[in-house]
Amino acid sequence: MLTITQALHDQIVAHARKDHPDEACGVVAGPAGTDRPERFVPMLNAARSPTFYEFDSTDLLKLYRDLDDRDEDPVVIYHSHTATEAYPSRTDISYANEPGAHYVLVSTADTDEAGPFQFRSFRIVEGEVTEEEVRVVQAY
Known part of the structure; x- marks a missing residue:
């Protein structure tokens, strides 16, 4: 189950709406080993596409260096679908x-x-997709 604050949930949705009709993408980092999303990190969709997203390789390298420096993990990796349901392609x-x-x-x-939107979370391990419950809380 993904437990996420209302504020982070709203930031992800706002980013998806702002970048529409292109796909939005980003990360929510959290303390290493905690599985607790805390720090919203919107990224640029280098593909600038309504059907595909791609992290800029330079930005991604900077992100992972920053995560290492802060002793954080990428707890949530998010992106939007602009014309299809919220399910991994x-x-x-x-x-x-x-x-x-x-x-x-x-x-x-x-x-x-x-308007309405879908907000869904999945675990993807070795090509296997498992949907999980999303619990939105005011604070941890």
Whole structure:
């Protein structure tokens, strides 16, 4: 189960809506070994595409150095789908290389600034996708 604060949940959704019609992407870091998302790190979709996301390799290297310096893990790796449901695509599954991370997908299909959206979390390990419950809390 992913437990995430309302503030982080809202930041992820806001990023997805802001970047629409392109896919948004980013990370929520947390203290190493805790599985507790704490620090919102929006990233640039280097692909600038409505159907694909890609972290910029330089930004990704900086992120991982920063995570190491702060003794953090990428607890949540998120991105949006702009025209399909919030479920990992084959490409998403092939790029999932953090077995300990929660992969969050937000669908902004058929939505507007205040409209409905999907917010779902998955574990992706060795190509196997397992959906998990999302619990949104006010604070940890």
